[in-house]
Amino acid sequence: MSNGDLLHVVTNDDISPRRKAFGHGIIWGSAAIMALTATLQTLQATGHGDWGFTTWRPTLYAFCLWATALCWAQVLIRGEQGKRTLFVLPAALFVVSLTVFPLLFGLLIAFSSWNLSSPDGRQFNGFDNIRQMWADPFYWNAMWNMVLYTAAIIVEYAIAFGLALLLNAEIRARKFFRVAFLLPLMLSPVAVSWMIGKSMLEARYGPLARLGRFLGWDTPSFFGTPEIARLTIMAMDAWTYIPFMMIMILAGLQAIPKELNEAAKVDGANGWRNFWEVTFPLMLPVSITAILIRIIFKLKLADVVINVTSGGPGGATDTVTSFIFREYRDRSNVGYGTLLAMVYLVVIIIAMTILMKLADRFARPRT
Amino acid sequence: MKVDLYNAMRSKMSRRRMLQGATALGAVTAMGPLARPAFAESHGNVRAEILKIPGVGAGSPTDADWQKVGEMTLGATKANVAEGEFAGVELTFFGINNNGLHNILFRGLLKGWETYTGAKINWIDLAQADYNPRLQQSIATGTVDFDILAMGAPLEGDTASKGLLDEMPDWVKTQIEMDDYVNYLKAPVGTWDGKTYRISIDGDCHTFAYRTDYFGEGAIGGAAVPKTWQEINAVSKAVIGQTDPLTGQPAVGYLDPLKGWGGFGFYFLENRAAAYAKHPNDPAWLFDPETMKPRVNNPAFVQAIQDVMDLIAANAYPADQINADPGTTGFSQFLAGTGSMLMWWGDIGSNARTSDTSVVGDVVGFGINPGSDKVYNSQTAAWEETYNEAPNMAFLGWGVYVTNRVSGDEKKRKAAWSAAAHLGGKDLSLWMSAYPSGFQPYRNSHFQYDEWEAAGYDRAFVEDYLGSNADSYNHPNAAVEPRIPGIFQYYSVAEDELAKGYSGQYKSAQETADAIAAAWEKITDEIGRDNQIKLYKASLGL
Numbered sequence: 001m002s003n004g005d006l007l008h009v010v011t012n013d014d015i016s017p018r019r020k021a022f023g024h025g026i027i028w029g030s031a032a033i034m035a036l037t038a039t040l041q042t043l044q045a046t047g048h049g050d051w052g053f054t055t056w057r058p059t060l061y062a063f064c065l066w067a068t069a070l071c072w073a074q075v076l077i078r079g080e081q082g083k084r085t086l087f088v089l090p091a092a093l094f095v096v097s098l099t100v101f102p103l104l105f106g107l108l109i110a111f112s113s114w115n116l117s118s119p120d121g122r123q124f125n126g127f128d129n130i131r132q133m134w135a136d137p138f139y140w141n142a143m144w145n146m147v148l149y150t151a152a153i154i155v156e157y158a159i160a161f162g163l164a165l166l167l168n169a170e171i172r173a174r175k176f177f178r179v180a181f182l183l184p185l186m187l188s189p190v191a192v193s194w195m196i197g198k199s200m201l202e203a204r205y206g207p208l209a210r211l212g213r214f215l216g217w218d219t220p221s222f223f224g225t226p227e228i229a230r231l232t233i234m235a236m237d238a239w240t241y242i243p244f245m246m247i248m249i250l251a252g253l254q255a256i257p258k259e260l261n262e263a264a265k266v267d268g269a270n271g272w273r274n275f276w277e278v279t280f281p282l283m284l285p286v287s288i289t290a291i292l293i294r295i296i297f298k299l300k301l302a303d304v305v306i307n308v309t310s311g312g313p314g315g316a317t318d319t320v321t322s323f324i325f326r327e328y329r330d331r332s333n334v335g336y337g338t339l340l341a342m343v344y345l346v347v348i349i350i351a352m353t354i355l356m357k358l359a360d361r362f363a364r365p366r367t
Numbered sequence: 368m369k370v371d372l373y374n375a376m377r378s379k380m381s382r383r384r385m386l387q388g389a390t391a392l393g394a395v396t397a398m399g400p401l402a403r404p405a406f407a408e409s410h411g412n413v414r415a416e417i418l419k420i421p422g423v424g425a426g427s428p429t430d431a432d433w434q435k436v437g438e439m440t441l442g443a444t445k446a447n448v449a450e451g452e453f454a455g456v457e458l459t460f461f462g463i464n465n466n467g468l469h470n471i472l473f474r475g476l477l478k479g480w481e482t483y484t485g486a487k488i489n490w491i492d493l494a495q496a497d498y499n500p501r502l503q504q505s506i507a508t509g510t511v512d513f514d515i516l517a518m519g520a521p522l523e524g525d526t527a528s529k530g531l532l533d534e535m536p537d538w539v540k541t542q543i544e545m546d547d548y549v550n551y552l553k554a555p556v557g558t559w560d561g562k563t564y565r566i567s568i569d570g571d572c573h574t575f576a577y578r579t580d581y582f583g584e585g586a587i588g589g590a591a592v593p594k595t596w597q598e599i600n601a602v603s604k605a606v607i608g609q610t611d612p613l614t615g616q617p618a619v620g621y622l623d624p625l626k627g628w629g630g631f632g633f634y635f636l637e638n639r640a641a642a643y644a645k646h647p648n649d650p651a652w653l654f655d656p657e658t659m660k661p662r663v664n665n666p667a668f669v670q671a672i673q674d675v676m677d678l679i680a681a682n683a684y685p686a687d688q689i690n691a692d693p694g695t696t697g698f699s700q701f702l703a704g705t706g707s708m709l710m711w712w713g714d715i716g717s718n719a720r721t722s723d724t725s726v727v728g729d730v731v732g733f734g735i736n737p738g739s740d741k742v743y744n745s746q747t748a749a750w751e752e753t754y755n756e757a758p759n760m761a762f763l764g765w766g767v768y769v770t771n772r773v774s775g776d777e778k779k780r781k782a783a784w785s786a787a788a789h790l791g792g793k794d795l796s797l798w799m800s801a802y803p804s805g806f807q808p809y810r811n812s813h814f815q816y817d818e819w820e821a822a823g824y825d826r827a828f829v830e831d832y833l834g835s836n837a838d839s840y841n842h843p844n845a846a847v848e849p850r851i852p853g854i855f856q857y858y859s860v861a862e863d864e865l866a867k868g869y870s871g872q873y874k875s876a877q878e879t880a881d882a883i884a885a886a887w888e889k890i891t892d893e894i895g896r897d898n899q900i901k902l903y904k905a906s907l908g909l
Contacts, residue, residue: 116503
C-alpha cells in the first residue's frame with residue numbers, strides 16, 4: 001500500500017485487505033487510547049487511582065483524536081463512500097468539544113463537592129448534592145417562583161393580544177404607537193433593572209413611590225415584602241417582553257385575509273363572535289409559538305432579579321437561575337450549582353415537551 | 368498592650384496629645400535613613416501642592432485631577448526607573464470599579480507613570496460584589512490572567528498560601544517607606560511564611576459616623592452621642608416619627624444594611640457583634656481557635672442579630688431598607704442626609720467633606736465602634752455585665768500585590784512592582800486619604816493635622832475624623848480580620864442567611880444564626896479543618 005492509496009479515489013472492490021486491516025487497526029487503536037485516557041482520568045478524579053492528568057483536557061484531545069481517526073478509518077475501509085464521513089468531521093468535532101464534552105464534564109462536576117478555596121479541589125461525593133437539593137427549601141421556593149412567573153405569561157398574552165388588536169385597527173398615529181410599544185423590548189434587562197427597579201421604583205425619591213405616598217401609601221416599598229416584590233418583578237419582566245408577544249401576534253393578525261372577517265360580518269357575526277370564532281382560532285398557531293418562546297425567555301429570567309433584589313427579600317423573588325448563580329458566585333458551591341443546573345435542564349426539557357404536545361393537541365382541532 | 372494599661376494611658380493623655388506623638392513619630396520616620404535627602408525639600412512641597420488638587424470644598428476630583436496628582440508624585444519612581452525603561456511592557460491590573468473609586472482613579476493616577484516608563488496597563492474591572500467570585504475562579508481554574516492585583520489582606524490566605532504572589536523586592540520597601548505604616552498593618556499583615564507580598568494602600572477599619580445635629584441639648588436624638596449599641600437602638604426607636612433637622616424628611620436613627628454585598632456586607636453585623644462577642648481576654652471571636660467551631664451562633668451574635676430584627680419590627684429603618692446594601696447606607700443614605708448614625712469604613716469621613724454628593728459635611732462627627740454594656744465570654748459561656756468596646760478591623764485595608772505571572776521576566780516584574788509602588792507611594796497615599804478614593808489613612812504620616820488643615824479641612828473635623836481612625840487602629844481589643852482561605856465564602860453565606868432572617872424566612876435570630884453556623888461548618892470541612900485551624904491561630908497571633 002502506497003501513501004497515495006490512503007485517500008485515493010477507489011471503490012470497495014479495489015481496497016486491499018491490508019488497507020482494510022490498517023483502517024480497523026486505527027479504529028481500535030484510537031478507541032483504546034480514548035478508553036484508557038478516560039478511564040484513568042475518571043479513576044483519578046474519583047479518588048480511586050494515582051494515574052491520570054491534572055485536567056480533563058487530555059481526555060478531550062483523545063476524544064477528538066478518536067473522532068478524527070474514525071473518519072479517516074472509514075476512508076481507508078470504504079474508499080470513496082467513506083469520504084462522506086470526512087465531511088461530517090468538522091461538525092462532529094464542534095459538537096463534541098463544545099456540547100457533548102462540557103455536558104459530560106458537567107455531569108461529573110454535578111456529583112462532586114467543589115469548594116474553590118479547597119486545596120483538594122474537586123471531590124466526588126456521590127448523591128450528596130441531590131440529597132442537599134431535596135432538603136433545600138430555598139431551592140424549591142425558587143422553583144415555585146418559576147411556576148408563578150411562568151403562569152403570569154397568560155396575563156402577558158392577554159395584554160399583548162389586546163395591544164396587537166389595537167395596533168391592527170385603523171387608529172390615529174398607529175405607526176407612532178407601534179414604535180412606542182416596542183421600545184421596552186429594545187432595552188437590555190440590565191438597563192430595565194436600573195431605569196425601573198432602581199430609579200422609578202426607588203422607595204424614597206422614585207416618582208412611583210412619591211405617587212404612592214400621595215395616594216396614601218405611608219411607606220411605599222416595591223421590593224420590601226415577598227408578595228409585592230414578586231409582583232413587581234413580574235411587572236418589570238412583563239413590561240419588557242409584552243412587546244415581543246405583541247409584535248408576533250400583530251404580524252399574525254396582518255396575515256389573516258380581511259375577506260374572512262368581512263364574510264363573517266355578512267353572515268351576521270358581531271365583533272365578539274368574529275373575534276372568537278374567526279380571528280382567535282386562526283391566531284392559535286402564532287399564539288402558541290409566541291407563548292412557547294416567551295416561556296423559554298421566562299425560564300431564563302435572572303438578570304432583573306439579580307440586579308434589583310439579589311433574589312430578596314430573603315429569597316422571595318429568586319428564580320432558579322438566580323439561585324444557581326448565587327450558589328456559584330457567592331458560595332463557590334460549584335458542584336451543587338452544577339447539579340441544580342443539570343436538574344433544571346432536565347425539568348425544562350420535560351416541561352417543554354409536555355407543553356408542546358398539549359399545545360399541538362389543543363390547537364390542531366381549532367385551526 | 369494590656370487593656371488596663373491602655374485605659375490608664377487614655378485617661379492621662381488626650382487623644383489629641385496621643386496623635387501629636389504619632390505625628391512626631393511620622394516626621395522622625397520621614398527624616399530617617401529611608402528618606403533620600405536630595406528629595407526631602409521637594410517632598411514637603413509636593414504633599415502641600417497635591418492637597419490643593421482640587422481643594423477641599425471645590426467638588427469631587429475629576430480624571431484630570433487624578434492624572435495631575437499622579438504626575439506630581441512620580442519623584443520616587445524616577446529615582447528607581449529610567450525614562451522609557453519599560454517600553455513594550457504590558458501589564459494587566461485586576462481590581463474593583465466602584466463609582467469614582469479604586470480602579471477608576473488608579474487609571475488617572477498611573478497615566479503619568481505609563482507615559483514616563485513606557486509601560487501600558489490593561490484593566491480588569493469588577494463590581495464589588497463580583498470581585499471575590501472572579502478571583503476565586505481564576506485561582507481554582509488556574510487561569511490567573513492579571514499581573515497586578517488590588518486585594519485585601521483577608522484574601523492572602525487564598526493567594527499567598529498557594530504561591531500565586533511575587534515576593535516584594537527590597538527596593539520597593541525603600542521606595543514606599545514601609546516603616547511609616549500604622550502598626551496594625553505591619554507584619555504579619557501583608558506577609559506569608561515570612562515573605563512580604565503587599566503594598567498597603569488603605570487602612571480599613573470600621574468607624575462610627577454620626578450627625579451632630581441629632582445630638583445635644585434639646586436635639587431629637589438626645590443630649591449625648593450614643594456610646595453603646597444599647598443606646599443606639601434606643602435612639603433609633605426614639606426618633607421614629609420625628610423630622611430630620613437637616614432635610615425635613617422623616618428622622619432615622621442607625622442605618623444597618625440589610626442586603627448582602629458580595630460578602631462585604633457581613634462586616635456590618637460584625638460591628639454590632641464585636642462589642643458583644645470580642646472579649647478582651649480572648650483574641651478569637653468568629654471561631655473557636657482550637658476546633659474552628661463557629662461562634663456566629665453564640666448568644667453574642669444572636670444578640671446582634673436580634674438587635675437588627677428588633678429595629679426592623681419597630682419600623683426604625685427607612686422604607687425598603689431590606690434592599691439597602693452598604694453602598695446604599697453609606698453613599699445614598701447617610702451622605703445624602705438620610706439617617707443619623709452609621710458604621711462604615713473611615714473614608715466615609717473624607718467623602719463627607721469632599722464629595723459632591725454629600726450634604727452632611729458640616730454636621731458629621733466620628734468615633735470608634737460603639738461598645739456594649741455587657742460582653743459574652745466564650746470561654747466561660749457566660750455574659751459579663753461590664754462595658755466592652757472592640758473596633759472592627761474590617762478587611763485590613765486594600766493592598767496592591769504582584770502575581771507570580773511576572774516572576775520569570777525581570778523587566779516585567781520590575782515594571783509591575785514599580786506601578787504598584789507608585790500607587791502605594793507615601794505622598795500619593797496622603798492625597799488618597801484626604802479625597803474620595805475608597806481608602807482611608809494608613810500611615811503614621813497621615814496623621815499630621817497641619818497638612819489636612821492647609822488643604823482646607825477645618826481643624827476640629829480633622830482631629831475628630833483622624834482621631835476615630837487612630838483610636839480604632841491602636842485599640843487593644845480590636846477585632847482582627849482573620850486571614851484564612853475562603854473567608855469571603857464564610858461572609859457571603861452569612862449575609863445570605865442574614866437576609867433570609869431579616870425578611871422573616873427563619874423563625875428567630877437563633878435559627879438564623881444556626882443556619883449561618885451550619886453553612887460555616889460545611890465550608891470548613893470542604894476547605895480542610897486542620898489547615899484552617901492552623902491559619903486562624905496564626906492570624907490571631909496564637
